[in-house]
Amino acid sequence: MTKDGGGTDLIPGLDDLPRKSPNKPEKSEKAGKAGKPGKVGKKGARRPAGELPVARIAVDMSLPHLDRPFDYLVPAEMDAKAVPGCRVRVRFAGQLVDGFVLERVAESDHEGKLLFLERVTSSERVLTPEVAALVREVADRYAGTFADVLRLAVPPRHARVEAEPVVAPEDAGVEPSEDAGGDDFGVWLDYPAGASFLSALADGRAPRAVWTALPGPDWTAAIARAVAVTLRSGRGALVVVADGRDVARMDAALKAELREGVHVALTAELGPAERYRRWLAILRGTARAVVGTRAAMFAPVADLGLAVLWDDGDDVHAEPHAPYPHARDVLALRAHRASAGALIGGFTRTTDATQLVESGWAHTLTADRGRVRTAMPRVRYVGEDAQLARDAAARTARLPNVAFEAARQALEEGPVLVQVPRRGYVPAIACARCRTPAQCVECQGPLSLPSSHAAPYCRWCGRIAGDWQCPECGFVHLRAVVVGAKRTAEELGRAFPGVPVRTSGRDAILERLGPERALVVSTPGAEPPAEGGYTAALLLDGWVLLGRPDLRAGEETLRRWMNAASLVRPQGPVVVAAEGSLPAVQALVRWDPVTYAERELAERNEVGFPPAARMASLTGTPAAIRELLADARLPDGAEVLGPVPVPSAPVAGADVRDKERALIRVPRATGHALARALKEAQGVRSARKSTETVRVQIDPLELI
Numbered sequence: 072m073t074k075d076g077g078g079t080d081l082i083p084g085l086d087d088l089p090r091k092s093p094n095k096p097e098k099s100e101k102a103g104k105a106g107k108p109g110k111v112g113k114k115g116a117r118r119p120a121g122e123l124p125v126a127r128i129a130v131d132m133s134l135p136h137l138d139r140p141f142d143y144l145v146p147a148e149m150d151a152k153a154v155p156g157c158r159v160r161v162r163f164a165g166q167l168v169d170g171f172v173l174e175r176v177a178e179s180d181h182e183g184k185l186l187f188l189e190r191v192t193s194s195e196r197v198l199t200p201e202v203a204a205l206v207r208e209v210a211d212r213y214a215g216t217f218a219d220v221l222r223l224a225v226p227p228r229h230a231r232v233e234a235e236p237v238v239a240p241e242d243a244g245v246e247p248s249e250d251a252g253g254d255d256f257g258v259w260l261d262y263p264a265g266a267s268f269l270s271a272l273a274d275g276r277a278p279r280a281v282w283t284a285l286p287g288p289d290w291t292a293a294i295a296r297a298v299a300v301t302l303r304s305g306r307g308a309l310v311v312v313a314d315g316r317d318v319a320r321m322d323a324a325l326k327a328e329l330r331e332g333v334h335v336a337l338t339a340e341l342g343p344a345e346r347y348r349r350w351l352a353i354l355r356g357t358a359r360a361v362v363g364t365r366a367a368m369f370a371p372v373a374d375l376g377l378a379v380l381w382d383d384g385d386d387v388h389a390e391p392h393a394p395y396p397h398a399r400d401v402l403a404l405r406a407h408r409a410s411a412g413a414l415i416g417g418f419t420r421t422t423d424a425t426q427l428v429e430s431g432w433a434h435t436l437t438a439d440r441g442r443v444r445t446a447m448p449r450v451r452y453v454g455e456d457a458q459l460a461r462d463a464a465a466r467t468a469r470l471p472n473v474a475f476e477a478a479r480q481a482l483e484e485g486p487v488l489v490q491v492p493r494r495g496y497v498p499a500i501a502c503a504r505c506r507t508p509a510q511c512v513e514c515q516g517p518l519s520l521p522s523s524h525a526a527p528y529c530r531w532c533g534r535i536a537g538d539w540q541c542p543e544c545g546f547v548h549l550r551a552v553v554v555g556a557k558r559t560a561e562e563l564g565r566a567f568p569g570v571p572v573r574t575s576g577r578d579a580i581l582e583r584l585g586p587e588r589a590l591v592v593s594t595p596g597a598e599p600p601a602e603g604g605y606t607a608a609l610l611l612d613g614w615v616l617l618g619r620p621d622l623r624a625g626e627e628t629l630r631r632w633m634n635a636a637s638l639v640r641p642q643g644p645v646v647v648a649a650e651g652s653l654p655a656v657q658a659l660v661r662w663d664p665v666t667y668a669e670r671e672l673a674e675r676n677e678v679g680f681p682p683a684a685r686m687a688s689l690t691g692t693p694a695a696i697r698e699l700l701a702d703a704r705l706p707d708g709a710e711v712l713g714p715v716p717v718p719s720a721p722v723a724g725a726d727v728r729d730k731e732r733a734l735i736r737v738p739r740a741t742g743h744a745l746a747r748a749l750k751e752a753q754g755v756r757s758a759r760k761s762t763e764t765v766r767v768q769i770d771p772l773e774l775i
Contacts, residue, residue, distance in 0.1 A: 120149070205224075264436050290418075312381045448641070492616050496522050501549065622774050
């Protein structure tokens, strides 16, 4: 607090941060009384504001050793505009930089001379105290800086949109429809605890649940009903989904549940102007609910009552920019700080969500086994090469007889989904004689085939390898190691003549599919929903997903399988090409992701892997990693693993020096101490002006 207690809009946690003048931040300054506003002797000189003349500014500077607010004087002419939360421009170390006003106080603790604010960019209070406190906590949890997280939380300003007339909340139709909520629990009646969950939201309480949704399209209606109930209690709601297609489905469900103008949808496809317009609607209170992708987790929803995360196992929920926060952790922190309800849902369950249940932070929300059996598809497993079809068409398509017959029968009633793990034509090839993987002679990258008539090319450097020859045996012919979606579609077209074959993948994703017969070949995550559901699904090449060198390979494989199988009609056939004795396959057959997640978490508890333990990944040059580890005051019990070389594909213009990675493992209870130690060590290296950077990630998705 300030000495006279005159601070306004104080951000929680600011008192614990050291403050320093922006003038020559690397050197000590002379003591004086200039930190206190006094008389100005020269005519025409700038005068500080009469009340609360000192502004504490969060400067847009990502250097770890400067991760703290700085004090500036507010000129008298900017007194009315320099409000807490607004954007400003300040002079920092001789340069003009952006910043945000955190608070206004009467005096500064700094003894040196203070600079004046250069300009108030906008008087819009874009940084609320609740979001600022959340940003600070996320930065501390992930060993990052306030400025880095703030770039994720507050979008860039769009002046024209900001100047548009503000619609009063009472004219925006902020109330949900009259039939929303109430005693009509809708699809939540399929869950024994569903009615009590909605009742708690309606009463203004903060229920927290990990939800395992029934297969089918009703998950959007369930979330929309929970949002409507929350809004009827007078609070706001926030829904985060994986991609723009899920946002569109969730947006349609909310429009059916709520009145026009009650909610907004945030996606990157909107463009900067429209996205900022909708973000301002949330900030100003004209919209009380928001649905969006990962960036929406920081949306400034007023009086948050419910935070929802759908499909938390999808890797797109992990932010790719520093400090790499995960939407699940951010929403959990936000719900905890705001005493709001939380709903983490999906067709499957992750070990991280299971950890929240076992810690007592959340409760399970699942349907009983009888209801699950009526809604789930019938799953069968077949060995990869156990038996090929007896007819020529099935042999051409390389489908086991069971899968071929299931597809042929299901095509008589409607569309059939075929999931292929790899995109492209033939993404991996090898010598046809000795099976040596084909590699580029220039960069040793993997070779692949883009089509049936094209020459092989390197997936790393793009070099055409038309003259490839096996370095082991000298053979010149190639064979496919992994078949991609395009090659599979080509083979299925020959196996099922007269049936339309459509593909859905990264290059072109189908939005929806009609009820007519068709074969849809899709990569994981790009499966389009079909009207009335698919009549069958074939999940091919299971060994590609299960054989990945990743701690979460089994968990991620089950998630991709169940997301695809949930698009099939109840009791429809699903054939998975994988060994039936594997735990992930058994969980799919029984449609029991909860038991699988609990077993997986128990095994990780035994060996000390996340989420049972907290881990940090350090990636950089060997010298930089050694320097960081030497500077870090790691907590007791910390275990350093590595460093080991990091294989990476060459990128034009990138640093070609060899990189290594070290892992630091600590008990879960000391995770905050680990983050604090690494942040302090990064600050020491930053103050030392070390030229080599080290990427620090707390609880990264990829550990192996």
